[in-house]
Amino acid sequence: MSHVVYGCLMAVDRDHVLRSAAALLTRKSTATMDEVAKAAGISRATLHRHFAGRDALVRALEALGIAECEAALERARPDDGPASEAVRRLVREIEPAAALLAFLYTENQLFEGEEQNEGWARIDDRIAALFRRGQASGEFRIDLTPAWLTEALYGLLASGAWAITEGRVARKDFTHMIVELLLGGALRREEP
Amino acid sequence: MSHVVYGCLMAVDRDHVLRSAAALLTRKSTATMDEVAKAAGISRATLHRHFAGRDALVRALEALGIAECEAALERARPDDGPASEAVRRLVREIEPAAALLAFLYTENQLFEGEEQNEGWARIDDRIAALFRRGQASGEFRIDLTPAWLTEALYGLLASGAWAITEGRVARKDFTHMIVELLLGGALRREEP
DNA sequence: ACCACATGAGACATTGACGTCTCACAGTGG
DNA sequence: CCACTGTGAGACGTCAATGTCTCATGTGGT
Incomplete structure (x- = not known):
């Protein structure tokens, strides 16, 4: 069952990260991955766990x-x-x-x-x-x-x-x- | 008299560089200083002699x-x-x-x-x-x-x-x- | 012929962002 | 209580672009 729970949490967080990334990049299109992570309230490592790289983030x-x-x-x-x-x-x-x-x-x-x-x-x-x-x-x-x-x-x-x-x-x-x-x-x- | 001549040449070249830079950056806004220089038919060194840096180029x-x-x-x-x-x-x-x-x-x-x-x-x-x-x-x-x-x-x-x-x-x-x-x-x- | 100057080519160090890695910590379920 | 998993923090190494430097070359003016 843990898969479902964790999977769900991942999805929720991923969406939240996506939203805050959108809000930030909308204002500052050159924002760093660091800034994107901070804006989402997570660390850069976690950000990279959700999106392989800046490219993947933009694609998302x-x-x-x-x-x-x-x-x-x-x-x-x-x-x-x-x-x-x-x-x-x-x-x-x-x-x-x-x-x-x-x-x-x-x-x-x-x-x-x-x-x-x-x-x-x-x-x-x-x-x-x-x-x-x-x-x-x-x-x-x-x-x-x-x-x-x-x-x-x-x-x-x-x-x-x-x-x-x-x-x-x-x-x-x-x-x-x-x-x-x-x-x-x-x-x-x-x-x- | 050489000042005037060189000054004039500089000005002409500067304008030419500016025009080709505009033409290139219009298509590819992330073009490198190298690409800008090549597009203008000059070397990167000469480009830097005309414009202190990318920032100065954009300002120009x-x-x-x-x-x-x-x-x-x-x-x-x-x-x-x-x-x-x-x-x-x-x-x-x-x-x-x-x-x-x-x-x-x-x-x-x-x-x-x-x-x-x-x-x-x-x-x-x-x-x-x-x-x-x-x-x-x-x-x-x-x-x-x-x-x-x-x-x-x-x-x-x-x-x-x-x-x-x-x-x-x-x-x-x-x-x-x-x-x-x-x-x-x-x-x-x-x-x- | 000589000299001044702009140029081209390239080497070099620097910077900033990126991607990967490890490790310690906390929360949760068994 | 223990195992597992996600997370944060940070330390690297990499890489591309930049800015600065030197030196050889060629051209034009004197």
């Missing part, structure tokens, strides 16, 4: 980010109702993971050559499909490609998360700012 | 980015005509520097604690003032703060530059994509 964070994205995508029901409302739900659901996303988004530029996790491709596809659905229904303009809208969504999520940590905008405005800019743009709409 | 790149931004801001005449046209001109003028901006934008997260170049504050102010002018004239909506619009512009520039290097969007669409999304948003406008 990537998996976490993908999982959170897919969970948010699930909750947002991107295929239900008007596409604009689906986008709004998606941004709202993905907000808690925005800082982690921002970290992974910049971190991906380092991998350049290497193959990137295929999980991102699936998420990209689902988000792009949402925009494509909005175009097909006539809600969204068609001169902005779904791929670009997806990319822009990532960029705005990252910018928003970073602007919040810098104190330049209020956290409570996160969803509104991103959704309104992404969908409505800066121009004042003429009242219909 | 930052200064270059600020200079290009201010030059673009100058050419865009942000105080002339409709604000939306000024934004369009600004994006068009700033496009060549977008990749460098993207590099510096992510690099700034590393400095976290340290003071950042006050040049960015000046540029931020001028761009925010442009958005504020658009709001005052009734062109832009007022529920998106100028600070957020400025931040979003940076984010979209970075996303656009990165999406282009990844081949996800065409370079010729850069200005259109960013301006149309930033100003008009993804929603289809009802014909006035």
Whole structure:
């Protein structure tokens, strides 16, 4: 039985370590393994017992980010109702993971050559499909490609998360700012 | 006279080194000083004679980015005509520097604690003032703060530059994509 | 022809982070 | 009470990048 008990404790701790690592690396992307360990309240040795190395840690964070994205995508029901409302739900659901996303988004530029996790491709596809659905229904303009809208969504999520940590905008405005800019743009709409 | 000649050569070479360093670090932000030197066609020793160290190089790149931004801001005449046209001109003028901006934008997260170049504050102010002018004239909506619009512009520039290097969007669409999304948003406008 | 100076090549020490290892300690179950 | 296991602390060795140094070379100016 000890296997189960210890295994369970390991899992819990691993998740806790992952969360605090995400919280730290989000703020300081160059944090040392030492700092990551201290932030999690464990020793570097234990950290290495959970994650073979910094690379493995980042991969685990990537998996976490993908999982959170897919969970948010699930909750947002991107295929239900008007596409604009689906986008709004998606941004709202993905907000808690925005800082982690921002970290992974910049971190991906380092991998350049290497193959990137295929999980991102699936998420990209689902988000792009949402925009494509909005175009097909006539809600969204068609001169902005779904791929670009997806990319822009990532960029705005990252910018928003970073602007919040810098104190330049209020956290409570996160969803509104991103959704309104992404969908409505800066121009004042003429009242219909 | 030799001072002038050598000084001139130094300056020319320094600028050339700076440009190629920007081009390289834009693609691979973790490039070695060795790689930077090779990319510039000089030896590491000469690179160190131009820039005391990696830090100094990044600072110089930052200064270059600020200079290009201010030059673009100058050419865009942000105080002339409709604000939306000024934004369009600004994006068009700033496009060549977008990749460098993207590099510096992510690099700034590393400095976290340290003071950042006050040049960015000046540029931020001028761009925010442009958005504020658009709001005052009734062109832009007022529920998106100028600070957020400025931040979003940076984010979209970075996303656009990165999406282009990844081949996800065409370079010729850069200005259109960013301006149309930033100003008009993804929603289809009802014909006035 | 001579000299000054920038350059390239390479050796060298230093630094910081990483990964691995050992050992002592504490908590838990038998 | 004892065995087992996870943990913390720390001591290494490794490695890559950096910064500094010297020396030979070539080019341009006097």
